[in-house]
Amino acid sequence: MLFDIKPKEDPKDLFDREEELQKLKNGINYPVSLLLGLRRSGKSSLVKVLMKEEDAIWIYLDLRKYETKTFITYKDVIIELEKALNRFPQRIKKLLEGIKGINVAGLEIKLNWGKQKVEISEIFDKLSEISEKEDKKVIIVFDESQELRKLKGYNLLNPLAYAYDNLKIRFLFTGSEIGMVYRFLKIKDPNSPLFGRAMTEITIHPFTKEKAIEFLKKGFEEVKINLDEKLLEDVYNNIGGIPGWLTYYGFNYIQEKDHEEALNKTIELAVSLIKKEFRNFLKGREEAKERYYTIMGVCKKGCRWSESKRAIEAKEGVRIDDKKLTELLQNLIDASFLIKENEIYRPADILIEKAF
Ligand code: ADP
Ligand code: MG
Known part of the structure; x- marks a missing residue:
């Protein structure tokens, strides 16, 4: 199934x-x-x-x-x-x-x-x-x-x-x-x-929109539920193409029989899991904890290196070493919380964005 x-x-x-x-x-x-x-x-x-x-x-x-x-x-x-x-x-x-x-x-x-x-x-x-x-x-x-x-x-x-x-x-x-x-x-x-x-x-990449919708359709067919294509599209627009979250949505829908509720439940669970995973990432990095949260906060919609620098400096009221900042950003990329595309840092997935 x-x-x-x-x-x-x-x-x-x-x-x-x-x-x-x-x-x-x-x-x-x-x-x-x-x-x-x-x-x-x-x-x-x-x-x-x-x-x-x-x-x-x-x-x-x-x-x-x-x-x-x-x-x-x-x-x-x-x-x-x-x-x-x-x-x-x-x-x-x-x-x-x-x-x-x-x-x-x-x-x-x-x-x-x-x-x-x-x-x-x-x-x-x-x-x-x-x-x-x-x-x-x-x-x-x-x-x-x-x-x-x-x-x-x-x-x-x-x-x-x-x-x-x-x-x-x-x-x-x-x-x-x-x-x-x-x-x-x-x-x-x-x-x-x-x-x-x-x-x-x-x-292995998340599913494209097309594949995600096909995945949901097939999953619902298996349990003889017919969902409007518009709703399936809404699922993708809200939670993206990671199979695990799509699976949760399907699982929740079977229980709730309601699109909005299933969607909210999925987002809630995803956000709490991602937050927990972020806390795991912070283990052993406690000294920079606030900085990491600041970066995730400013970069949730995409940010430049200089924007994250300004945000941290505004918060701390002191300069942050350039090398140090680059290292923090690299750690977030290496742990797959952020990706970097054309000088823009952004969350690796739409639900990571929702968690910060
Ligand atoms: P990972 O090991 O990358 O974290 P999992 O294999 O545990 O991912 O998959 C996460 C969830 O998504 C599981 O519930 C799994 O059943 C489901 N899933 C992932 N990929 C597929 C797929 N290609 N077809 C069906 N279900 C999938
Ligand atoms: Mg695994």
Whole structure:
């Protein structure tokens, strides 16, 4: 059902996106693919459908839950990995036997993160062996991979670069905070282990107006509701083309049976979620909190660099360093709250605009 608010897993529930799916299918023939797009644009759905359609040994790590944290540790990554490996069939689990720090004795795999800790590169080695033995691709998905840049005390890029250069396993990184994914991978940093490595990049965009209306029509058809095209257009004009919000609207309409109410409920929910996500963004950036809010306030309808500078200076009554301001704006862009087009900064989505 199209208006199911969970990520889609069944190919028949995925609307459109054939092109992106095909690109992903090509991408996983190479070591690393990136799937980038705003929050709720359908990345997890796309990955889950791909996991259904592509016969491979999949290892799916959901890092979304770390968005509220200021940092994560080796232990957190190992716990996620452990969960993912435990989804393997028993026969494949058994093949992981013999790595230091892994216990496959019972039905469940246990990974050590303390004393005698498991080395991620050794897991990668073993998975690569399994890939050859089973003649199947092994694909590791890091969903919302920008969270990995918060990993402290361990450089995940080392085992990733090692795997890239020497092993048979593939990686798929998704990210809603697009600039933050680049900051994590550091492909352009000559001192970084992954420097210069080629990656397939797939960007998933919100639906166009036409597609959004088609999506809503199809979703309503499934539940035998007939909505006037004018109302569907009104939905797009108010909430834009992000599939997640369109899905919420459909879900709310089914409950409310009233366009205005469903629309208001959707906007209310979106605004509160976006505000929460913004507060997560501010974690660890508290010293500049007021400045970030000021910028979002003046840029909600689009603004120039100089306008945001004036707004902050008017508020604080002192000069703000130019470099500092540029850095604040860049952080907002990298976290996908703002986009920059022809020297104008504006919210990445119409509902972000409504949240400030
Ligand atoms: P992301 O991982 O990018 O944040 P999700 O895959 O979780 O996005 O999708 C957000 C919501 O939108 C979910 O309810 C999902 O079911 C719905 N959705 C996203 N893309 C599609 C699509 N192409 N077809 C049907 N539903 C979709
Ligand atoms: Mg997701």
